[in-house]
Amino acid sequence: MSLLSLGMTGCLKDNAYEDHEIQSNRPIDGQPSVIELKVSANNLTRFVTLAFANSTKDTVVNLVPVTLATNGAAGEDINVTVGLRPSLVTDYNTGNGTAYDVPTPSMFSLVNNGVVTIPKGSNVGYLQIKMVPADFIGHDWAIGFVINSIDKSSYTISGNLSTAVVAVATKNQYDGLYDAAGFFVHPTVPRAFGFESQKVKTYNANTVTKALGDLGDATPINITVNADNTVTITPGPGASGSTALVGNYLDPTRPAYNNTYNPATKTFMLSYGYPMPTPTRTITEKVVYVGVR
Numbered sequence: 001m002s003l004l005s006l007g008m009t010g011c012l013k014d015n016a017y018e019d020h021e022i023q024s025n026r027p028i029d030g031q032p033s034v035i036e037l038k039v040s041a042n043n044l045t046r047f048v049t050l051a052f053a054n055s056t057k058d059t060v061v062n063l064v065p066v067t068l069a070t071n072g073a074a075g076e077d078i079n080v081t082v083g084l085r086p087s088l089v090t091d092y093n094t095g096n097g098t099a100y101d102v103p104t105p106s107m108f109s110l111v112n113n114g115v116v117t118i119p120k121g122s123n124v125g126y127l128q129i130k131m132v133p134a135d136f137i138g139h140d141w142a143i144g145f146v147i148n149s150i151d152k153s154s155y156t157i158s159g160n161l162s163t164a165v166v167a168v169a170t171k172n173q174y175d176g177l178y179d180a181a182g183f184f185v186h187p188t189v190p191r192a193f194g195f196e197s198q199k200v201k202t203y204n205a206n207t208v209t210k211a212l213g214d215l216g217d218a219t220p221i222n223i224t225v226n227a228d229n230t231v232t233i234t235p236g237p238g239a240s241g242s243t244a245l246v247g248n249y250l251d252p253t254r255p256a257y258n259n260t261y262n263p264a265t266k267t268f269m270l271s272y273g274y275p276m277p278t279p280t281r282t283i284t285e286k287v288v289y290v291g292v293r
Contacts, residue, residue, distance in 0.1 A: 035080055035118075035150055036161035037127075038067035054170060054205055056134045062126035064145055064164055066116045068155070070123070078118040079151040082110070082127050085163065088144025092165045100142035100167055107135050108143075137170040138202050174225060174261070175202045177293045182270075182285025184213045185251075193285075199293050209236045212243060213283040219243050223268065229261045233272040242275045249273035249282055257284035265289075 066080050086102045093100055111128035118125040127145065147162045181194040193214035200210045200223075207224040211217050220236025235244045248259050249272050257271040266289035273279025 032156040033154060034069045034156050034158050035078070035147060036067045036069050036158040037082070037145060037147060037164040038065055038069070038124075038161060054133055054137065054172065056132060058130050059133055060111060060128050060130050063129050063166060064127040066118060066125050066127055066147070068118050068123045069158070073121050073123055074118050076120050076152070078125075078155060080116045080118065080125070080147060081149045081151075082114045082116055082145050083148045084110070084114075085144040085146040088146070088163055088165050089142045092142065092144075098140075100140050102143065103136070103141045103168070107131065107141075114148075131168075133170045134205070135170075136168055137172065138204050140167065140169055142167040169202070171202045172205055172208065174200065174206075174208045174223075175293065176200055176266075176289050177291045178210075178268075178287045179290050180210075180285050180287045182213065182257075182283055183254075185273075185282040187280055197290060198287075200287070201293070203237070210287070212236070212246060213285065215243075221246055221272065223270070225261050229263065231259050231261055231268065231270070233259065233270065242281075245276045246272055246274040247276045249276075249279050251282055251284055254284045257286070 064082070066082065068074050068078060089100055089102050092098065108129045108131040111130055114127065116125040116127050129143075143166050145164050145166065147157045150157060177197040178200050179194075179196050180198050181192075183192050184190065191214070195214075198210065199217070200208045203209045203222055206226075207222050209220045209222050212219045212221045218238075220239060222234045222236045224232045224234070226232060231248075233246060233248050235246050239246065250259065251257060251271050254271065257269050259269065259271055261268050268285075268287040270287060271282070271284045273282035
């Protein structure tokens, strides 16, 4: 199994208050009937994680709820057309210091050309996309959406929840937050170290990336889980200098650290060093899963 992580944020504007298009200023009789891209029931931003198989087949995903924001359900079918707006991703990156890329058109498609039906008797329909989850693994992607039109004139497009940015990343089963504790053998500064909720990120289907010992995210290692649950450690993306030679190293003085992964406890027991083949710096650490990142 892998995880398809959907980070959703509603994009706001401030010029619709007096037109009663903002939910906090909506009359109690439900007029006007406002249509929203409502990614949170309680606030304007949320992050959601959903589980999907890391499949190479086309998969249809309910991605964004399109909501009729009235007390009662819709009295008729309402067809809402949602389109793409890549500039929303650029704006989000600029405002939040992120670096999401927009997937190419060949990587996904809008089901029914983006037309979402809020059915009679309900308040919500879902914008669906068709995608191959494996195409999204190991990279940070995001898609910008906007409500373009509604097929009936008695409904109004929300003034502050008409757009949304959805961050999409397929995660392998080892991705997550981990507590790490270990020891760094060093010729001048040997030391113990420990971290809570350290990020361990997907690199590909069976490899994750984490910081090398206590050297920080700028000095990464890759950990590949083999079929027999042994692990192979190699330099992570951007590794340079002597750390670019990092690899497996079994420390005979600490045999419990045997470069294995225990799927029952979601625990890595790691032993590695650099430079190779005779490391002058070696690291042993226990890395235990504590939650979704």
